[in-house]
Amino acid sequence: MEINEFIKDFADQFDETELDEFKPETNYRDDIDEWSSLTGLAILNMIDKKYGVKLTATDIKDTKTIKDVYNLIVSKK
Amino acid sequence: MRSIFSLTGKTILITGASSGIGKAVAQQCAVAGATCIITARNKSRLKHTLDSLEGEGHQMVIADLVDLSSIERLSSELPKLNGVVCCAGVVETKMLKFSEDDDLQQLFYTNAFSVIRLVRILVQQKLLHKESSIVIISSISGVKCGYLGGSIYGATKGALEGFIKATALELAPQKIRVNTIAPGMIETPLLDDSIIDADQLEADKLRYPMKRYGLPGEVGYAAVYLLSDASCWITGISLLLDGGYTLN
Numbered sequence: 001m002e003i004n005e006f007i008k009d010f011a012d013q014f015d016e017t018e019l020d021e022f023k024p025e026t027n028y029r030d031d032i033d034e035w036s037s038l039t040g041l042a043i044l045n046m047i048d049k050k051y052g053v054k055l056t057a058t059d060i061k062d063t064k065t066i067k068d069v070y071n072l073i074v075s076k077k
Numbered sequence: 078m079r080s081i082f083s084l085t086g087k088t089i090l091i092t093g094a095s096s097g098i099g100k101a102v103a104q105q106c107a108v109a110g111a112t113c114i115i116t117a118r119n120k121s122r123l124k125h126t127l128d129s130l131e132g133e134g135h136q137m138v139i140a141d142l143v144d145l146s147s148i149e150r151l152s153s154e155l156p157k158l159n160g161v162v163c164c165a166g167v168v169e170t171k172m173l174k175f176s177e178d179d180d181l182q183q184l185f186y187t188n189a190f191s192v193i194r195l196v197r198i199l200v201q202q203k204l205l206h207k208e209s210s211i212v213i214i215s216s217i218s219g220v221k222c223g224y225l226g227g228s229i230y231g232a233t234k235g236a237l238e239g240f241i242k243a244t245a246l247e248l249a250p251q252k253i254r255v256n257t258i259a260p261g262m263i264e265t266p267l268l269d270d271s272i273i274d275a276d277q278l279e280a281d282k283l284r285y286p287m288k289r290y291g292l293p294g295e296v297g298y299a300a301v302y303l304l305s306d307a308s309c310w311i312t313g314i315s316l317l318l319d320g321g322y323t324l325n
Binding site: 061 | 169174175225274276
């Protein structure tokens, strides 16, 4: 698993936001206008399906950046 | 004078009775005077429910209703019933685009096929007395509204709403009634495993005009009503139990 691949999967859950707006240090809740409960759920479902890690909204609550989420997945794998 | 709402003298089968709604339904049936036969997969938790039931003569049978042979074995151990409450079910929060055939099968087998197969075998084997009552726990989801990630769950509950209509017609000659209860969100252990976090749940509660989720016992009260002779002219309905949620 590699962070650039994860960022692509992360970005893939958004319909309006371009891939180049997603960086490891992107504060996804504040920096991505398209962030919503729907995209949040899509990301949790994507992580479950593609990375085999079941996360809840509580698990990612303390994450800020995309890299934080990536590190959380790595720690649970 | 015996209340028309009493279940005294009635033998009621309750599925999914090891926790949550099923457990509370069994407890309320027992309070109302019923002899309960409770079933679920988990022996120790089901025993816990059994020990919590008021009165004497209740029984428990371990069964996994996803498995047809297990339903057949359950039916072979049953006495003749005056009612059944189908509570066994699972919740899933998965968006349609991520769902797979395994999810479809798991949800439909647990939430819908188990109910249809159980009711079918009770009818085929004449295990229901005349004037019995069949109560199925449905949901507002898939019937009145939906939630994000609930398309397949909603489809299973919609299936149950469809199932009761013709079944109620077919069983009406025997005065057997078939109804659903459609609850909004109920405080059960299923919520603890939710993908949703605690703050989101608290915010969601405020969307209910009554400003809280329902309690399992409140589904129990509705079930007791639909099982009792007080509802003897009610069949084929969905009893909405949602703290006013779908008014908005």
